[in-house]
Every structure is written in structure tokens, then in C-alpha cells.
Amino acid sequence: MKVLIVGSGGREHTIAWKIAQSKAVEKIFIAPGNAGSGLVGTNVDIKVNEFEKLAEFAAKEKIGLTIVGPEDPLVNGLVDFFEEKNLNVFGPSKKAAIMEGSKTFTRDLLKKYNIPSAEYAAFENAEEAKAYLKEKGAPIVVKADGLAAGKGVVVAETIEEAEQAINEMILDKRFGGAGAKILLEEKLLGEEASYLIFSDGKNILPMVSSQDHKRIFDQDRGPNTGGMGAYSPAPIVTKEMEQRVLKEIMQPTVDAMAKEGRTFKGILYAGLMITENGPKIVEFNARFGDPETQVILPRLKSDLAEIMQACIDGNLNEKEIKWGEKACCCVVMASGGYPGKYEKGREITGLEEANSLPETVVFHAGTKEKEGKILSNGGRVLGVTALGNSIREAIDNAYKAVEKISFKGAFNRKDIGQKALVKKV
Ligand code: AMP
Ligand code: GLY
Numbered sequence: 001m002k003v004l005i006v007g008s009g010g011r012e013h014t015i016a017w018k019i020a021q022s023k024a025v026e027k028i029f030i031a032p033g034n035a036g037s038g039l040v041g042t043n044v045d046i047k048v049n050e051f052e053k054l055a056e057f058a059a060k061e062k063i064g065l066t067i068v069g070p071e072d073p074l075v076n077g078l079v080d081f082f083e084e085k086n087l088n089v090f091g092p093s094k095k096a097a098i099m100e101g102s103k104t105f106t107r108d109l110l111k112k113y114n115i116p117s118a119e120y121a122a123f124e125n126a127e128e129a130k131a132y133l134k135e136k137g138a139p140i141v142v143k144a145d146g147l148a149a150g151k152g153v154v155v156a157e158t159i160e161e162a163e164q165a166i167n168e169m170i171l172d173k174r175f176g177g178a179g180a181k182i183l184l185e186e187k188l189l190g191e192e193a194s195y196l197i198f199s200d201g202k203n204i205l206p207m208v209s210s211q212d213h214k215r216i217f218d219q220d221r222g223p224n225t226g227g228m229g230a231y232s233p234a235p236i237v238t239k240e241m242e243q244r245v246l247k248e249i250m251q252p253t254v255d256a257m258a259k260e261g262r263t264f265k266g267i268l269y270a271g272l273m274i275t276e277n278g279p280k281i282v283e284f285n286a287r288f289g290d291p292e293t294q295v296i297l298p299r300l301k302s303d304l305a306e307i308m309q310a311c312i313d314g315n316l317n318e319k320e321i322k323w324g325e326k327a328c329c330c331v332v333m334a335s336g337g338y339p340g341k342y343e344k345g346r347e348i349t350g351l352e353e354a355n356s357l358p359e360t361v362v363f364h365a366g367t368k369e370k371e372g373k374i375l376s377n378g379g380r381v382l383g384v385t386a387l388g389n390s391i392r393e394a395i396d397n398a399y400k401a402v403e404k405i406s407f408k409g410a411f412n413r414k415d416i417g418q419k420a421l422v423k424k425v
Contacts, residue, residue, distance in 0.1 A: 002027045003305065004058055005041075006048050006078065007069030008034050010332075010365035010383040011290035015067060015304075016040040017361065018297040022305035029061065035374045036364025048073045051081045058087050065090060065305060074266075074286050075101035075147060090308040092266040092286045096257060099264070100286040103183055104145050113256040115249055116280045119186040126170040132184055133162050144169050145181035151224065155187060188282060190275040191419075193234040194292045195245050197270075198307055199254050200316035201263035205307065206246060208299055208323050209237035210292045211419070216339060218415040225339045226380055229416030231329045231391055232295040236274050245272065245279045253284070265311050294363050294383040295328040329394040330363070330385040331402050331416045336409030338379035346376040346407040354401040359387040362401065376407050384412075391420045 001024045005012050013036040016028050020040050028041030031054060037043060046053045048070055058066055068078050068091040077094035091097075098105050110117040122145070123129035133140060142165035144152030152175050156162035162184075168174040169182050196207040210232035216222040237245065249270060257264040269285035269292075288296075297304070301322035310316045335342035344366075351374060354362050363385055366378015384401045388394030395417040402412055 001025055001064035001305070002029065002061055004044075004054075004061070004063045004066040005030045005033075005037070005069060006054060006066065006073060008032045008037075008048070009069065009290050010363045010380065011288050011293040012069040013037045013040070013363045013365070014293045014297050014383070015069060015288065017363070018300065018304045019067070022303045024064075025305055029057075029063070031057070034364045034377070035367040035369040036362070038369055049076070051078055054078070055082060055085050055087060058082065059085065064088060065308065067091070067308065069287065071097070071100050071147060071285065071287055088312065090266060090312055092264050093262075095262045096264040096266070097286040098262070099257070099268070099284045101147060102145055103143055103283065104181060106284050107183065107185075109256055109260065110253070110281060113252055115252050115256070116278060118188050118280065118282070120183050122181060122183050124170070124181050126166050129166045129170065129182060129184060130163060133159060133166070136184065138162055139187040141183075141185040141187050142166060142169065143183040143185060144175040145183060146175070148175040149226075151175075153224075188273040188275055188280055190273045191236045192282065193237050193272050193274060194289050195237065195242075195250070195270045195272055196289065196292065196296065197246075197250050197268050198311050198316060198321070199264050199266065199268050200311045200314045201258060201265045202254070202314065203316040204246070204250055204254055205316055205319065205321045206242070206250070207296050208232050209234040209242065210289070210295050211236070212289065212292055213413060213416055216413075218413050223339055225334070227289070227291045228332045228334065228413045229330055230289075230291045230295045231327065231394065231417040231420055232292070232299060233327065235391075235420050237272075241274060241279060245270070249279060249281060291330045291332055291383050294330040294385045298328050298361065298385060298387055299324045299326065324387075326359075326387040326389060327391040327394040328385065328387050329391065329398040329417050330383045331398045331412050332365070332380050333382040333384060333402060333405060333410050333412045334380050335366070335376055335378070336411045338411070342379055343409060344375070344377050346409060348374045348376060348381070348405065348407040350404040350406055354384065354404040357386070357397065357401050357404070359397055360401045361385050362405070381407070381410070391417055395421075
């Protein structure tokens with residue numbers, strides 16, 4: 001079988017790397033991919049929003065399975081577009097991906113079905129939002145309703161900060177249409193963790209827990225990024241907590257979506273806050289996380305293509321999912337200046353040496369190949385990933401590999417996974 005993976009980040013390189021181990025998979029294409037995915041399969045020069053071209057390619061190449069990585073094409077209906085053409089595709093439909101596409105939709109759904117979440121109110125009018133703010137006070141969370149590449153959230157500690165965020169989102173239209181509607185939310189207190197499941201619309205199979213590091217600098221300082229590193233498992237998600245998350249959040253959400261006529265097939269990603277009163281939803285995503293995928297898939301022992309096909313066919317209840325005991329850590333190497341301005345086109349060295357270390361694999365994100373050289377081509381450049389018998393060992397292995405790699409201006413956090421060690425696991 002031939003597989004097409006849509007996307008170009010670390011997540012998509014990781015999916016390509018894992019699916020290459022699937023029994024039935026003979027050939028992999030990645031559109032548009034990066035230098036790393038080009039080593040696992042063949043990159044195709046089609047962008048993720050070029051639906052027509054992607055479908056033509058899938059039909060022409062007789063692709064047996066297409067996997068959609070990023071949120072934009074999911075929210076814009078790439079899966080529906082493929083299904084209308086009878087092309088086999090993994091991911092939620094547009095109607096289901098709204099869980100990520102509209103934060104208001106998701107909060108309303110969770111409220112309707114009594115699924116633990118934050119108290120909130122939605123506004124399109126700045127004055128009304130400010131009146132609610134006065135009533136609730138700070139701290140408070142201000143969010144753009146639509147997709148804003150992870151940048152549409154302000155956790156405001158003061159009323160002034162919240163007012164400024166309201167002004168920027170509604171009056172200055174900083175996020176365009178995505179911010180025309182905003183949410184004001186109760187600030188949830190606790191530790192965050194990511195919890196992902198496979199869903200066939202009815203049945204679910206859990207993945208292992210993970211945690212990412214969103215801020216650019218050590219000790220969670222500085223602006224938010226796409227994610228500077230991750231580890232799995234997240235010790236905060238104990239066995240008991242995991243059972244609660246599945247029973248109180250994941251299964252009820254999948255059931256609720258089915259009841260609403262929005263059957264969710266694909267990967268449902270819960271951003272959780274583990275609060276004093278149990279797990280609560282910070283957000284849902286309709287896809288694999290980045291960089292969570294880089295620490296989840298190396299731990300998967302089962303055949304990824306088979307599980308994805310069972311999600312599409314609706315027989316996930318007949319499948320088992322097996323996970324390795326080893327822990328995994330991913331350290332993101334970024335271009336200096338990211339998430340602000342940064343340079344591209346820097347030559348990256350030491351990749352082979354890093355990849356030859358035990359239990360280590362360097363997943364590419366913003367890279368491209370030019371005349372036999374690998375060059376940086378984005379803000380997040382590499383996800384240096386390693387397994388270990390404990391989280392501590394996985395962290396040490398990942399940082400040993402980071403030391404082997406260099407490019408001008410390279411930057412990485414030094415404290416990935418430290419939170420897990422504090423928990424003495
Ligand atoms: P989101 O894009 O919704 O994941 O939000 C980005 C980040 O903002 C989250 O990872 C949290 O750290 C924080 N955040 C969002 N909503 C809340 C909330 N209701 N309470 C506390 N923190 C939040
Ligand atoms: N790591 C956060 C995300 O993928 O949305």
C-alpha cells in the first residue's frame with residue numbers, strides 16, 4: 001500500500017517514520033514534507049491547502065491511505081473533500097474538526113454534556129466583554145475563537161492586561177476573523193498534560209500521556225511557541241487519573257459528538273489541566289500534537305496504519321494497542337530569534353552522528369535539503385528525540401544527541417522534562 005502524509009513539520013516526519021514500520025506500507029509520500037521526511041519517503045511539492053492537487057495526486061498514485069497532519073486542512077474540510085472522491089483518508093471531517101476550529105463550539109458542547117471544563121462566556125462586542133471582565137475580575141483567560149496558530153490565548157493576570165487583549169482581538173482584529181468572537185474563561189489552576197486517543201466515532205483507544213513545553217525559555221519564561229520539547233509519560237497523569245480522563249472526558253466527548261451528528265473519527269487531543277478537583281479541559285485539538293507526536297509514536301508497539309484504518313472502518317473495538325515501557329524525551333532545536341524573527345538557510349551538521357546514538361532519532365521540522373546539505377528552513381528546526389529506561393535517562397540521551405548537532409544561531413531549552421523529575425518518577 002502507498003501512503004500520503006499531508007504536512008511538513010516534526011509531527012509529519014514522525015508519522016512517516018512510524019508508518020514506515022507498518023506491515024502493509026510499501027511507499028510513503030509526504031506533501032510538502034521536509035528534509036527528514038525526504039529520507040523516509042518521497043516529498044511531493046503540494047501545499048496542505050491545495051485540496052484539488054492533493055486529491056489528484058492521491059488518485060493518480062493509487063494512494064491506499066492519506067493521513068492529514070495539521071489542523072488547517074482538517075478544519076477546512078480536506079477529509080470531506082477526499083471522501084467525496086472515494087479516497088481513503090484518516091482524520092476528522094470538517095463538522096468534527098470544529099472541536100479545534102471553534103473554541104466557543106467546544107466550550108458549549110462540554111457545558112451541554114457536563115464534561116469538566118472552565119467557566120466561560122463568549123463575546124463579539126468589546127464593551128460587553130469588558131463588563132463581564134469587571135464582574136469576574138482577574139486573573140482571567142482571553143481567547144480568540146478560531147485558529148490562531150497557538151497565539152490567540154492571553155492568560156491575563158490583571159484587568160488591564162485582559163482589556164488590552166480584548167481590544168487587540170475584537171477592535172484591532174489582530175487575528176482577523178479568528179478573533180471576531182472571543183471567550184473569557186476562568187483560569188484553571190494545576191499542572192497541564194496532553195492526552196490523546198484514537199477514535200472511530202464510537203470506540204476509543206488511548207495513547208500514552210505526554211507533556212509539552214510551550215514557552216521559549218527555561219522555567220517556562222518568555223512568549224509561547226509551537227512547543228520547545230516534550231516528554232512521555234507525564235507522571236501527573238497517574239493510572240487512576242488516566243481512568244478518570246477516559247471515563248469523565250474522552251469517552252463522553254466522543255459520545256457527545258456522535259449525538260450531535262458530528263461523529264469524530266481520528267485523533268482527539270485533550271489539553272488537560274489536572275486541578276485539585278480532577279482533570280479539566282483546557283482545549284481540544286483534532287489531530288496529533290507537535291511535539292507530542294515525537295515522544296508518543298516511538299513508544300507505540302502496534303501497527304499505526306492498522307489502527308488508523310480501524311478508525312476509518314469503525315472497528316477499533318477489535319484492535320489492541322501496545323505501548324513500550326520506555327520513556328521518551330524530545331528537545332526542539334530552534335533558530336535563534338524564534339518565535340520572533342529568525343534566519344533560515346543555515347547548514348546543519350552532526351545529524352548522522354546524533355542519529356547513530358542508541359535509542360535516538362532526530363525528527364526534522366523546519367529543514368530542507370539543498371545540494372546534499374541539510375539547511376534550516378523554519379523556526380523550529382529539529383526535534384531531537386530519545387528513549388530511555390526512565391525519564392531521566394531519556395532526557396540525558398536526548399541532550400547527548402543535541403550536543404552532536406550544530407547550526408549557526410541554534411537555540412534549545414535546557415530544562416525539557418525537568419518537571420517530571422521533580423515528581424520523582
Ligand atoms: P490553548 O491554545 O487553548 O491551548 O491555550 C494555550 C495555553 O494557554 C494553554 O496551554 C494553557 O497554558 C493556557 N490556558 C488556556 N486556557 C486556559 C485556562 N482556562 N486556564 C488556564 N490556562 C489556560
Ligand atoms: N503541542 C501543542 C499542539 O500541538 O497544539
